[in-house]
Structures are given as structure tokens and as C-alpha cells.
Amino acid sequence: MSQFLGYLAIGVTAGFAYALLALGIVLIYKGSRTLNFAHPYFGLLCAFNCWWFATRGRLFGVQIMPFKAGSQPRFALAIVLALALIALNGYLIEHSVIRRLRGGPRLVTLVATIALAQGTLGTVLLLFNRNEEQANDFRKLPVIVDWSFSVGTRVVTGAEILVLVVAPVVCVALAVFFTRSRFGVAIRAAAENGEAARLLGISADRVSTFTWVVGSLLAGLAGILITGVRGSLDISTLSTGFLVRGLAAALVGGLTSLPGAVVGGLFVGVTESILRWRTNDTPGVPETLLFVVIIGILLFRPGGLFGQREETEDKVAFVPTLKELPARLRNSTAAKAVRWIGPLVVLFAIGMSQVSGSQTNGTFVLVVLYGMVGVSLTVLMGYSGQISLGHWGLVGVGAFAMANLFSRMNVPYLLALPATVVVGMLVSLLIGLPALRIRGLYLAVATLAFNLAAEFYIFKSRLVGGSTAGIVVQRPKFGPFDLDDPSNRPMFLFSLFFLLLVMLVARNIAGSRTGRGFYSLRENEKAAATLGVALTRYKLLAFAISGGMAALAGALYVTYLEVAESTTWSTSRSLLLISVVMIGGLGSTSGAVLGAFAVIGLPQLFEFANDWVVTIGTGVLLIIVIVRARGGLAGLVQKGREGVVDTLDGMAQQSA
Amino acid sequence: MLAAVGLSRSFGGRTVVDNVSFRVAPGEVVGLLGPNGAGKTTTMRMLLGVLRPGAGHVEVGGPIGYLPETFAAYDALTVASYLRFMARMKRVADAGVVDDVAARAGVGDLLRRPVGRLSKGQRQRVGLAQALLGEPSAYVLDEPTQGLDPVQVVEARRLIRALATEQRAAVLVSTHLLAEAASTCDRVVVVVQGRVVAEEVPGEAADLEARFLRLVGEAELA
Numbered sequence: 062m063s064q065f066l067g068y069l070a071i072g073v074t075a076g077f078a079y080a081l082l083a084l085g086i087v088l089i090y091k092g093s094r095t096l097n098f099a100h101p102y103f104g105l106l107c108a109f110n111c112w113w114f115a116t117r118g119r120l121f122g123v124q125i126m127p128f129k130a131g132s133q134p135r136f137a138l139a140i141v142l143a144l145a146l147i148a149l150n151g152y153l154i155e156h157s158v159i160r161r162l163r164g165g166p167r168l169v170t171l172v173a174t175i176a177l178a179q180g181t182l183g184t185v186l187l188l189f190n191r192n193e194e195q196a197n198d199f200r201k202l203p204v205i206v207d208w209s210f211s212v213g214t215r216v217v218t219g220a221e222i223l224v225l226v227v228a229p230v231v232c233v234a235l236a237v238f239f240t241r242s243r244f245g246v247a248i249r250a251a252a253e254n255g256e257a258a259r260l261l262g263i264s265a266d267r268v269s270t271f272t273w274v275v276g277s278l279l280a281g282l283a284g285i286l287i288t289g290v291r292g293s294l295d296i297s298t299l300s301t302g303f304l305v306r307g308l309a310a311a312l313v314g315g316l317t318s319l320p321g322a323v324v325g326g327l328f329v330g331v332t333e334s335i336l337r338w339r340t341n342d343t344p345g346v347p348e349t350l351l352f353v354v355i356i357g358i359l360l361f362r363p364g365g366l367f368g369q370r371e372e373t374e375d376k377v378a379f380v381p382t383l384k385e386l387p388a389r390l391r392n393s394t395a396a397k398a399v400r401w402i403g404p405l406v407v408l409f410a411i412g413m414s415q416v417s418g419s420q421t422n423g424t425f426v427l428v429v430l431y432g433m434v435g436v437s438l439t440v441l442m443g444y445s446g447q448i449s450l451g452h453w454g455l456v457g458v459g460a461f462a463m464a465n466l467f468s469r470m471n472v473p474y475l476l477a478l479p480a481t482v483v484v485g486m487l488v489s490l491l492i493g494l495p496a497l498r499i500r501g502l503y504l505a506v507a508t509l510a511f512n513l514a515a516e517f518y519i520f521k522s523r524l525v526g527g528s529t530a531g532i533v534v535q536r537p538k539f540g541p542f543d544l545d546d547p548s549n550r551p552m553f554l555f556s557l558f559f560l561l562l563v564m565l566v567a568r569n570i571a572g573s574r575t576g577r578g579f580y581s582l583r584e585n586e587k588a589a590a591t592l593g594v595a596l597t598r599y600k601l602l603a604f605a606i607s608g609g610m611a612a613l614a615g616a617l618y619v620t621y622l623e624v625a626e627s628t629t630w631s632t633s634r635s636l637l638l639i640s641v642v643m644i645g646g647l648g649s650t651s652g653a654v655l656g657a658f659a660v661i662g663l664p665q666l667f668e669f670a671n672d673w674v675v676t677i678g679t680g681v682l683l684i685i686v687i688v689r690a691r692g693g694l695a696g697l698v699q700k701g702r703e704g705v706v707d708t709l710d711g712m713a714q715q716s717a
Numbered sequence: 718m719l720a721a722v723g724l725s726r727s728f729g730g731r732t733v734v735d736n737v738s739f740r741v742a743p744g745e746v747v748g749l750l751g752p753n754g755a756g757k758t759t760t761m762r763m764l765l766g767v768l769r770p771g772a773g774h775v776e777v778g779g780p781i782g783y784l785p786e787t788f789a790a791y792d793a794l795t796v797a798s799y800l801r802f803m804a805r806m807k808r809v810a811d812a813g814v815v816d817d818v819a820a821r822a823g824v825g826d827l828l829r830r831p832v833g834r835l836s837k838g839q840r841q842r843v844g845l846a847q848a849l850l851g852e853p854s855a856y857v858l859d860e861p862t863q864g865l866d867p868v869q870v871v872e873a874r875r876l877i878r879a880l881a882t883e884q885r886a887a888v889l890v891s892t893h894l895l896a897e898a899a900s901t902c903d904r905v906v907v908v909v910q911g912r913v914v915a916e917e918v919p920g921e922a923a924d925l926e927a928r929f930l931r932l933v934g935e936a937e938l939a
Contacts, residue, residue, distance in 0.1 A: 196837070197787075420823050423868035531896040547875065622871060626896035629867075665868060668836060 067215025068338040069331065074221040076330020077228035078287050082307035083314065083322035084235065085279035091252040091317055092272025093159055095170040096502050098636070099177035101303040103277050104284025105296070106181050107147040109189050111285050112200050112294055114139030136203040144281050151277025155270050161688055163269070167502060168448055172643060173687050175636050180680030182296070186673035190296055200294040202285070220289035227286060231279070232323050239319065248272065252317060301632040302348075305513050308506050309351045312358050315365025324366070329354065345518030352514035355507055359499045386706060395709035399702055403651065407561070414553050421666065422549035423621070428654070428662040429556040430618045435642050435653025436560075436567050437610035443648035444576060445603035446583025447496055448505045451512035452638050455608055457630030458488045458515070459615025461525050464532040464625035474537040481616040482609040489608020493601050512632040520627035531626030534619050544620060556617050563610050564650045570606065571650075579603055640679050643686050646695025655694040718743060719781070719855045719887040723773030724763055733759050735911040736773070741887040743778075743854065746877060748902035749891040756911040757891040758786065761857050764889070777855065778887075780807070782848035784858040788840075792833025796824060796843055799832055800850070809851040822846035823872050837864035845873065855887045856880055862897060874901050 082100060089097045115136045118126035128135035154177060162170045190196050206219035217225075239245040251258040251268045259265060287303070288294045310329050314321020332354075333347040340346045358365060390396055414422050434456055441447050449455075462484040466477040492511055496504050520526045536545035536552070544552050570576045578599040581589035590596050619625045637660070645656020659682075664675040686693050692700075719741040726734045734756040741747045749757050762768040764775050765783055790799050800815045819825045822845040827835065835843065841864055848856060861877060862870045878901060880886045892898050898905045907915040 418823075418825070419872060420868060423871060427868060531899045533900055622867065623874070624896070624900035626900065628894070628896055665866065668839060 063213030064338065065335075066213030068334045070212040070215055070217055070221075072331035072334030073327065074217070074224050074290065074330070075334060076327035077224050078283060078290065078326075079303075079306045079310045079330050080323045080326025081228055081231065081279055081283035081286070082303060083310035083326045084232070084319060085276040085283070086307050086311045087314065087316060087319055087322045088272045088279065089276035090311070092248060092276075093155070093163065093170075093269040094167055095159055095174060096167075096308075096316075096505070097177075097276065098171065098174040098304060099181050100276075100280050100307060101284075101299040101301075102178045102181040102185075103147055103150065103280035104282075104287065104303075105299040106150070106185055106284070107143050107281030108202075108284035108288040108294055108298065109185055109200075110146055111139050111143035112202055112288075113189070114142050115203055116200075131203050133203065133205070136205070140285060143285070144278055147277045147281035148274045151273040152270060155273035158684060158688065159273065160266065160269065163265075168505070169687060171448075171502060171505060172639060173684065175639055176680045176683035176687065178636065178680075179640065179676055179683065183673050183675075183677030183680055185296060186676055191673065201292065202288055202294065205289075218290070220286070220292075223289060224286050227282070231282065235319060244271070301509075301513065301636075305348075305351050305355075305506075305510055305632070309355050309510070312355055312503075312506065313365055318365065321365055345514075345521050348517035349514045349519075352510040355510045356495055359503050359507055360495060363498075363503070386703060390703075390706050390710055393706065393710045394713060395706045398709075399706055407557070410557070411554065414550050419547055419549045422553050424662055424665040425553045426549060426556050426621050427665065428657050429553065429560045430614045430621070431638075431641060431657035431661045432654035433556075433560050433563050433614035433617075434611055434638060435645060435657050436563050436650050437607045437614065438638055438642045439648060439650055439653045440567055440570065440579075440610065441603055441607035442642065444571060444583065445579035445599065447493075447600065447603060448501070449492075449508045449607075450505045450635050450639065451492070451508035451510070451515070451632070452607075452611055453630055453632070453635040454508075454512035454515040455485060455489055455492070455611040456615035456618065457520055457627075458608075459485045459612025460619035460625050460630070461520055461532070461615075462612060463616035463619050464534050465525070467537075468532050468534050475539075478613070478616055482613050485612020485615070486605040486609040489604045489611070490601055492608075493604030496600060496604065497597055509632065509635065512630070512635045516627055516630050516632055520625075520630060526625075526627055531624050533624050534622075536620055536623060549621075552621055556621075559613060559617060560654070563613065564654075566606075567610075567650045575599070575602065637679070640683050644679070644682050644693050646693030646697075647691075649693075649695035651698075652693055652695025655698070659694060718776065718778040719764065719857070719889055720776040721760065721764060721773070722776065724760060724770050724775065725772040726759055726763060726768065727771055733911050734763070734771075737908065737911070737913055738773075739906045739913065739916070741855070741889050743887050744881050744885045745904070746881045746888040746890060746902045748898035748905040749889060749908060750893070750895065750898045750905045751891075751908035752893055755908045757908060758859060759911075760908070761859055761889070761891060764857055779855065780851060780853045782850070782853040782856040782886075784841075784844045784848045784856075784861055786859040786863070788844045788847070790832045790843075792831060794832050795829050796832060796835075797828040799843065800828075800846060803847045804850050807851050814850065818846045818849040821849060821876065823869070823876075838866055838869050841865060842869065842873070845876070852884065853886065854884075856889065858888065858890045860891055860893070862892075877901055 082104070086097055086100050089095055089100075114126060116130050118124055118130065126135060126138065128138070158173055158177070159170060162173055189198075204219055206222050209216050209218050209222070211217065239249060247258065247263045248268050248271065250261070251263050251265060255265060258268075284299055288298055291298055306329055310325035311322050313325030313328055314323075329351070333350060336346050336350055386396055410425065414425055417425075434452065437455075438449065438452050441449055441452075459481050462481040463477055466472040466480055467474055472480065492508065495507060499507055526532070536543075538545060542551055542555075544555060546552070570579075578589075578594055581592070581594050582596065582599050582603070586596060622629065641656040641660045642653050643656070644659055645654070646652030660679055690696055720739070722738050724734055724737045725732065737756070737760055739747065749760065751757050759768065761783075763770045764777070765781055766775070766777075794802070796819070797815060800819060801811060804811050804814055816825070816828075819828055822842045824839065824842045824846055827839060827843070830839075832840070832843065841861070845858075845861060848858065858877065862873050865873055877888060877890065881888050881903075890898070890901060903918070905915075905917055906913055907917070
């Protein structure tokens, strides 16, 4: 019994922390129709800033903070400054990015917040994790509450007491604001019925700005409190784990209900803690619970326990249509010549692999395999408009299928490869089944939760993950063709062959009846259904095909890595994959490979001394693609091609 | 050959390493697995003879190639001059040796770069190159894949395994990641709070991770 009370106490504290995160997410969603995936990273940035003000505070060799480092008044001032900065950050983001995207498809703003997440994380890396000295810093926030008490077998620390005091106060303050003040009521009105609110003179801009500022403040506050509870601060203190917990809490409350967010937070926190107690702290159980809760809520109580389900018209209709060449140019000699560029690039890559060492070839393998995952995501998102934020998890399914078949059951490699593809298709179908009921933003959250559950539970379980310490995979040898060659050259050629195969399949689908079915799904589900398109069949087909391709990439990746381990399949990689396909140009298979080259390959080849360059760069590029150039790299290539063909054709006609 | 026999050591009354024994045979990679602060580095320093054991002794067959967790080098030195300097310290004939170890550790194209301008992964590989100097028969590698990206991890693991299989060296690798140990090591020695709590063959230890986490008492909330 006393043990139970102890775990209950942890659960309630954690629950209030999740509730603070969920409140911010819900508030921003109400005010700007944006599901903010950057939310925990705002908290991370704020906690880091706070730590810096409280303990460092030297700018260009000048101490800018009064009071002694680490002292109480200094910490109080640091909290105020850090919160002010994060609020300003929210204000600027709303003004420069979110406002421009209002009225567009909501999935676009979702992808924009993924870019913001990358950018914010990159900023933290740049400011606080730039070099070895900084990375080894042990960061601790000063202590505010210095006493503790015990509940059952567990001591409730000062930092936890702080959460238990501050979070309820914030909840009450918000409740008073939204029920008693004019502006608070106005925000609720705007969320309820934007059109009517506008007629009454409530400015949608003001509402959106306000919610981003307050939402960021809540994220910042949560960041500081959570850092206190966790004891120390590093870049992994708040990441995808807290994102999914915040989202789950928000979903339990129906995504638009503020009281619902608080109840959701407490529900997630307490159940998680009690499960930990019942399972004797078995790792991965909380993550699986989150997945089950999210899927359950979405399938059976889509409106959450409080709100109404939002009928969303979401689609990935932000897929750019890449124009073909104008008819008059299509058959010109110049156009025919340009068509050789693709095969030439492939030949060039093969040539390069012959003269490069094992490092460079390893990078090539990575680009090819990420390209393959990109193509798989292109079929799902680009062709049929179904979003997946858990695709890296699907790649992991392929990896573990291969490891189990080949290493544990001794199935011949070339038989295991197609078998892996089948496993990938089946698992992807399973994920696709809820997609028949869940759409848009909700599907995004569900797939993200799948990846988290896979990373922390499925891939670690005895059945799938073997000894729980990973499965070693020996690279096979086919006659003289030895994948285990230290130069990595055969590994590259082998992967490249399958990439070309996958691209060919994807292109054939695009031009077929199935492809047109996918497109109709993407553009307008209702219209497609009216015209007699079998929605269910095409949706499941898209998931199956995409899953098969992802699994193939996973099987090859695990062959390259030589070990299947759960930590490889981190959820944040799934978000990076969205950057890959968007920067490459969603909807184009060669774009996906270009994206993989830009996002994965270039940083590896040039070995940038710092990861912040890549993280911030990816974020900024993604924002540029969303706001300015939806076609991404593929779009640029397309434009360039048109220009070149036009000029060449003009020259040819002049000389004729 | 590399062996620790009943090693103990305390600093200021706090026992950091407590009666630790294990043996690394030639051609074998053994992982020293434990959370941060378990006493892995202290054990390694005693094996190297840098630190005098409080009790017990070490058995070593010859010079040891050592990769420290962070190595000290003048940041202005180029990789080549740093390696040449280390070669002279270890009394290794220089001709071609530097180029050879650099190529094997994958830093062949970094030779002219100042050490201070390297990334974490590059620094780590330079450290590895330095450990290879003189073809020692035993290696002690402290967190060798820390800070490396996936491609470099694959390369480093292959190099470590080659040291054991091709050079027949005894290799001791410290790590705080279980999967890391599983993929490189023939055997793991789990150390918690200075004591050996388990010795396992990673592939056969079914619930090692759950047990490991419980031993370490880490709350997993990533």
C-alpha cells in the first residue's frame, strides 16, 4: 500500500507537468489551428536560457546579471528573463511563419512546426552544446524549495512540490482568465466559430498571437519545472517522449478543451506511474501505454472525453504538381538529351564508389537507403495524401524482420529479403487500418506514437528484439560478391540496385490506374468516394506498398549496420524523414533521393564539425520550402531543366 | 593478455573500485559495461599502470594501446604532427606508420587539419589512430564510439573486431550502452558502483537490459 502511494505521488507530479505541456498545445491549437510539434523544444530552450542566466551570465566577457551566480534572487530574475525570451520567441514565430500559413491545409502548418522543432533544437545545440567543453557541462538549476516529505516509500522532493504548487495555480489562473475576462471569452468564441467571431470584431490575428505567446510561456514554465524534477539539464531532457505525452494528454481532453488537457495530463501521468509499479519498472511499458491510449481515444472517443471531434478537411494537398515540359519542347532534341541526366548521375555515383574509401561509400549507402525511405514516404504522403510521422519505425520493422529471419532463423538472405518486404507490408496494413477512421493531424499523432512504442517496447521485447541487447547480423556473401567487403563498395552497389528498383515501381504506380486512385484520395476523399473510387482499398494499398518499401530499406540498413538495436529507430528520425521528403520535393521520387543527399549525405561527406549547423540548416530549409518553394529541390531542378531545354531549343532553331 | 586480479581503489575514503577481477584473452573483445561513474575509467587507469591499485594487481603481456575518453593535445598541432609526436613518445619507427594508422582509423584525409578544429567524431578517430601506433598486443578503449555518427560507428566497430580477430590482440572496451557492448564484444563485464555484478555473453543474456536498468536504477524517460 505504501508503495502504491509512492508511485501515485510520482504519477500526480508527472501528470501536472504533462498537463502544463498539454495546456500550451491545446491553447495554441485553439488560437491558430496549429498542432505545435515544437512545443517541448520551446521548453528545452527556455530551461537552457534560465540555467545560463542563473549560473553563467557572461556575455563577451562582461557579467550582465546582478547578484551572485546560483543565488535565489538571481534565479528568480533568470526565470523572468528566460520566460520573457521564450514569449518573445513565440510572438516572432507566430508573426513570421504561422500567420502566413493560416487558411492553408493544417498539415502544412504541422510540418512547419516540425521545422521549428529542428530550428529550436539547433539553436540549443549552437548556444549550449557547441564544443566538447560545453557538452560535458553538468547543468543544474538552483533549488527553490529546500524541504521534502515522504509519501509511502517515496520522498517527494522540493522540485516536485514546486510542480504541485505552481501547476494548479496556473490552471486556476487560466480558468479565471477564460471565463471572467472579455478577451478570454473572445478567444473561446474565435475557437468555436471563427467566422462569427470575426463579424463581432474579434481579430483573428490578435487571438493567434496571444495564444502563441501564452502557449510558449506555458512550455517554458513546464521546461523549467521538469528540469528541476529531473535534476540535471541536457539536450535530451525534453524531447519526443514529452511531445507524445503532451499530445496524448491533449487528445484525451479532445484537443480543444483546457480542463480536458489537465485531466488528460493527470490521467497519463497516474496510469503511467501505476503501470510502472505493477510491471516492476519494465522499460517501454509507459510508451506502449501512450500508443494504446492515443489509438483508443482516436478510434472510440475521437472527440476525447471532453470536446467534440473536429471534423477536419485535412489533406496533404500541399503536394506541388511538378509540371511537365511544354508540349512544343517535349520532343525536341534538347529535351531528349536532358533525359540522360538521371542515368548519368547513377553512372557517376557508381564510378565515384570505385575510387572512394569505406567512409565515403558508407555515406553513399546511407544516402541510398534514406532515399529509399523517402520514396516509400513519397508513395504514402506524396501520392495518396496519408501522413506518417512514424515511418522510421516501419523501417525498423524491416530491420528486425531481417535480423530475426536471417540471423536467428537462418533463412537464406535472398529469401529473407522478399519475406521482409511482406512483413513490412502486413505491419503497415495494421497501421493503415486505423487510418480508415483517423485522418490528418490525428493520423500524424497516432503514427508518431507508434514509432515511440516501437522504439521503447516492441524492438526491445524478447520476441522481436532477441536478447534485448540487439541482434547481430553478419553481412552475407554471394559468390564473389561480398557485402562484407571492408570498402563498402558491394554494399553500396547492392543497395543502389534496390533503390532503382523501388523508384521504378513507384513511377509505374504513379502512371497507373492505382496511382490515379491515390491522387483522388489525396485531393478530395469525398469527391473520390462519390465518383466510385474504393477509398478503403486504395488507402490500405498505399500503406502496404509504402510499408514494403520502407521494410526493404530497413533490411538493407541493418545489413549495413550489422546489428539491429532499438536505439537506432528513434522517433525524432521520423520527423527528420519529413524534412528529407519535403526539402527534396514531396511527390517526386528523384526528389526524395535528392533530399536524402542534401539532408543526410552532404553533412556526412563534409563532416561538419558541429551538429547545430545541420539541425538549424534543415529547419531553415524546411521553412523556406514551406513558405516560398513548395516544389523543394525537385521543383528547382524542374525549373532549371525547363530553362535549359528552352535555351538549347532556341539555339538549335536559330542555327537551323 | 590483459587481466585484473582483485583490483580495489578508493579516493578519500570513498571506494570507487571494489575487488574487480576479469581476464581478456588474446583475440577476444571484452566490454566493461556500466553507468557513468561506475568506476570503469578508474579500472582502466589501473590496468594501464597510470594509477596504483589500492589492493590487487594487474597482469599485462606488453605495451597497451589506450584510447582515453578525452585526450589532451595541443589544439594547434596538425593531426599528422600529433601522431608523429605520439609515435616518438612510444618509440615507434616513424616511416609510414603514421599514414598507416591514420588510414586504418579513417582519418587519412585529415592529416593536415589542426586537432583543435576537428569535430567530436574526428577527434575520437584520431585518438583511435594514436592507440594503434606500434601494433600493441592489448588495447584499452574508453567509450570508443562516443560521439560518432552511424557510418563512423560501423567503421569503428569493424576496426575493433579486426584488432581481435586479425591481430589477435586482447581488447577491453568500456561503454555505458548495452547494445553497443552486444554488437562488438564477445563477453561483457557489468560494473555498478565499483563492483562486478555480472559477467555475460551478450547474445545469451535474455533479459540483460531489464536487469541492467534495475541495477543501475535509472528512470527511463527519454
